[in-house]
Amino acid sequence: MELENLEKSYRLGKVTVNALRGVTLKLRQAEFMVIMGPSGSGKTTLLNIIGTLDKPSSGRALVDGEDITRMNDGQLTKLRRHKIGFVFQFHNLIPVLTAWENVELPLITSGVKRKESKDRAMELLRRVGLQDRTDHLPDELSGGEQQRVAIARALANHPRIVLADEPTGDLDTQTGFEVVQLMHSMAKQEGSSVVVVTHDPVVAEKADRLVEMRDGRITEKVREPPMGQRRTIRAVEPLPPEPGRSLSQPN
C-alpha cells in the first residue's frame, strides 16, 4: 500500500479540523507497522482511510497499484471484503453471532462455500486458542477472548492488510501482550501486513517499523531493526481520550 500526500479536513461545529496534513507512507508485504502519537494526531483518521472507511480530502492511496480514493462504494466494499481485515478496541463482534459465526461472517460475505467457511473459521479459532468457546456469544466471552475472535475474523479472508485500532486499549497488560503476540505471529503466518494504532508501548515493541504522528503529520520514523531483534523505543505518553474523534474512543 502506498499513501501519497494524504490530506483530510472536516468540520467540527464551526471549526475546520485538519486531521491529516500531507501524509506519505509505504506499507510493505507482511510488515508489522505501529503508529503512535498523542490523541488528535490523526492516527485513527489515517487508519480509517487505509481501511477505506473514510476518504481523504486530497492525495492518493494505492492498494496493489489501484487508487482507492477514486473507487465507488461498491468497489470499496469489495476491497474491504477481500483485502482488508479490522480489529477495533472493543465491541468488535456482532452481538447476535457466536464466536465461530463472527469469524465465518466475512467468508460468507465473500461467497465461500459453507463447509469451507466453517472449516476455516474453526481452524482460525483453534489457532487463537478458542476451540472450546466457538459457540459462545460475544457477551459470554472475556475482553481478551473477544479480541482473539476479532483477530481470527480479521484474518479469515487472507487479507493483504490487517488494521487494528487500539486493540489492547480495553485489556489488562498481560492479556494485551498475549493479544499482540497472537496478532503478530498469525499475520506473519498468513503473510498479511498489519497497521496498528496504539498508545501501548508493549505493542510498539513488536513493530517492524514504528511511525509517530503529531498534528496530522508523520514526525518521526523510528529505525527499522532486523526482524526479531529487540530494541528500545521511546515511550509516548498516553493522553486521555478525546470524545468523538476516533474509532476506539467513542463519545
Add this chain to the structure above:
Amino acid sequence: MEESLSAKIAFRSLPKRRARTILTVAAVFLGVALLVGINMATASALGEFNNYINKFWGATDIVVTYGTEAPFYPNQTLSKVLSDPLVRQTTQRLNWLGAIGNSASNTTFFMIGVDPKTDFDYATFNITGSSRVSFGEAVVDNILAQKHGLSVDSTFEIFTLTSQGNIRPIPLRVAGINYPLRNLGSSIYMYLPDMQSDLVLGGQITHIYASLYDSTKALLVENDLQKLLPLYDVSAPKAEAVQRISDQTAGFQIGLNVMIAISLVVCSFIVFNTLFMTVMERTYEIGIMRAVGSSRSQIFRIFLAEGLLIGALGTIAGILGGLGLARLFTSVFETTFNVPSLPVAQLTPSIAITGLVAGFSAVFAGALYPAISASRINIIQAIRPSARNARRQLPPSGVSLTGIVLLGLGASESLRLTPFHIAYLDVILVPIGLILLGAVFFGTTGRAIMLLVFPASRTVRYVASRSGRRRLLRSTVSFGMIAITLSFAIMIGGIQGGVQEALQQGIKEALGADIILVANQSIPISFTSNLTRITQVASATPLSPSDHPAKALGKSGNSSIGILAVDPSVFPSIISYTFVNSPTVSQVYSRLAADNRSLLIPDSLASKLGVVVGDQLSILTRNSTVNNTNSTVPFTVAGVFTGPVLQYIQFGEHFASDSVVVSFTSQREYFAGTDTAPVFLVDLSSQNKSQAASVARDITTMFPQYNFGQNSLTLGELLSLVNGTINRIFALILLILYFALLIASLGIGATMIMSVSDRRREIGLLRSQGVSRLQITALFLGEGTFLGFFGFLLAVPGGLLLLKGATNSTSLAGFFIPFIIPYGAIVQALILALVAVLIGSLYPAVRASRLEITRALEQV
C-alpha cells in the same frame, strides 16, 4: 416547578429522536382520527335517520289501536292513556277504506277522520290551502289529487262501506292538498264527527295518538300502556324504528367498535415500544439525573410527560384529523347504505371528549410501564455500563405457561367449551395468549423459521435470522401488532363469508324460487295455471300476505301478527323451510292442508308466544271484510320453522319472522281471505334455471296489466343484491381495519428506526467486514419481513379461533353464522402483512444502509 422541569426535559428530548417521535405521534393521530371520524359519521347517519323518523311520525310517540283495526269507543282506553303521567296530549282518529271512481276502475285509499283542533300530528302536515276541515270537506294527498285532477275547492265523490255493510257515496270538497313526506298509500283527511256519522260509527275511533313529555321514554310508556290495555296494540313507532335500526346494525356497530379498539391497542403498543426503547437508550442520562438528586418519582414523571406530550400532540391533531375522516366515512356510508346525502358530520363535545379520553388512555397505557421501569433503574448500573447486568428477563417457562393458560381459556371460550360465557372474553384472551406463546416460540425457534422462509442472500439471512430473538420485546411488539390486526382481518373475512353463506341459504329456504313475481295488485290464485303453462316453468305457487293483521294470544304473551297464506300442496316443493322440533316436512304440510285451524310459526315468534308444536294458539281474527265481525279462533301449531333472513323479509306491515303461515282455505275462512295473492313464486325446470331473467321478462310482457317488471326479481338478482349489500358493509369494516394496519406499519417503522439507531455500531462493523449497502438494506427489510410473516403465522390460528367464537354467537348478525375457513382472507392477510412491514421497514432500512461507517462505529 418539578412538573415544569419534567415537561421541559420531555419537550427537549422528543425532538432528538425525531423520526420515531413523528411516527408515534402519527400513530396516535390516526387512531384518534379514526375514532372521531367514525363516531361523527355514525352520529350523522343516525341523526339523519332520527330526523327522518321524527318528520315521518311528527310528534306522535305512542299509537294505540285495536289489533284487528275494528273501531272502538275511546271512553276507557283514552282515559287509561291519559292517566299515564308521561303522556302530554292525545288525539283520536278513525281510519277506514274508501274508493274513488267506478267499479271497473277505482282507486282505494285510506279515509282518515281527524279533529284538526286537537290533532297535534295533523297540525305538522305540509298542507296547501286550508288544513281546517269541516262538514263535507277533505284534505287530499297530493298523489291522489294529481291522479284525479283535484285542486283546492274541487268537488268529488268517494265510496265506502258503512259499518252496516252498505255502500255509501260521500260528496266532498277539497279544502287543502297534503304533501306527505313519504307515500304509504294515499289518504284523504275528513272531519272526524262527519266521518263517524257517514259510516254509522258514532263516537267510535280506530287509533289513539299520544305525544309524551319525554320522547326517550316511549318504550317504557308503551310497555306500561300495553299492560293496562292487553287487548289493544300499543306501539311506539318512532322508538321502535330506532330500536329496529339499532338492532339491525348492532353487529355492524360491534364490528366498527372492535376495529377502533384494535387501532387504539396498536397505538398503545407503539407508545410502549418507543418509550421503552428511549428509556433503554437514556439509561446513562437517567443515572446522571438520579446521581444529582432526582427522585424516582421525578424520573417517572419525566417519562410519563414524554408519553403525554406525544398523546397530546397526537390526540389533538387526531380530533382535527377526524373532521376530515368523518367526511370520507360519511360518503362511504352514503354508498354503503344507499342514503342519498347525509348531512356534514358535526364534531360534538361528547365525540371530542371521547377522542380525548381514548387518545390519552391509549398513550397512558403504553407509557406507564416504560416510565416505571425508568424510575427503577439502578444508579451505579446506569452510569457504569460495565456494571450493568444482563436485563432481568421473564422466565420463558412462566411466559409459556401464562400464554397457554390465556390461549386455552380464550380458545375454550371461542369453542364454547367453558361452563360460563363472558362476551368478548375470547377476543381479549386469544390474541394475548397467542402473542405470549409466539414470543417464546420466536425466541427459541425464530431463527430456524427465518432460515426456512427467507430466501434472500446468505449473508443477510445469516445475520437477520440471528437478530430477531436478541431483541425479543420489540420483536414481540412488532409481530404482536401485526398478529392482532390480521387475526381480526381473517375473522372479518370469515364472518363475511359466513354471513353470505347463511343469508344465501336462508333466502333459498325462505324465498328460494327462481323467480319471485310481485304484482301491482292481488290476483286470483288461479293465475298460477297461467304460469305453469309456460314451458320453462316447472311449478308455481301463490303467496298471500293478509291485508288485515291478526293478534295471537299466546301462553307467555300476545303479539300482533301477519298472516301468510300458501298452497300446502305446491309451496313445500319450491320453498324448503327448516323445521325445528316438528314432525317431518310432509306431515307438517299435510296437516296444514287438512286442518283449516292449523298454522306454521317461526321459532322466534313461537318462543315469544310460548308455544311449541301441537299447542293451541288463540288468534283474534277478522272473519270478513264485509261485516267486520271478530272472533277468537284456536289454532294448532303444526310446525315451527327457522331461518336467518325471516327478520329481514317484510310482507305488508309485518316481517316474515312475525307472520304465521296458513293455507288459503284457512285464510278465506278466518282472515277475510279472497283467494287472491300479489306474490307468485315460480320454479323453473332444471335445464332452464339459468334463463330465469329472460323467463321473468317474458312473463312481464305476457301479463302487462300486473306490471310484474316493477318489483319482481329472480333468485340470482336477489342473492347478488344481498351479496352486494354484505360486501359493502364489510368493505367499510375492512377499511377501518386497514387503518389499524397502517398504524401497525407506523409502529413497525418506529421500531425499525430504533433498531437502526441502537445497532449503528453493528451496522458499522458489518460494513467494515465488506457487507454492502444493499445487503444492509436487505438485512433490515428481511428482519421486518420476518416479523410480518411471523405475525401472520400467529394471526391464522388467532383469526380462526376468533371466527369460531363469533360463529358461536348470534349477537353479531342475529343468527348463527356457519364456520367457513376464509382462505381468501388468509391469503389477503399474508399480502397485507408483507405490505405493512415493507412500508414500515423501507425507510429505516435505507437509513441504515446510508450510515457513514466511521460515525456508525463511534457508538458504544
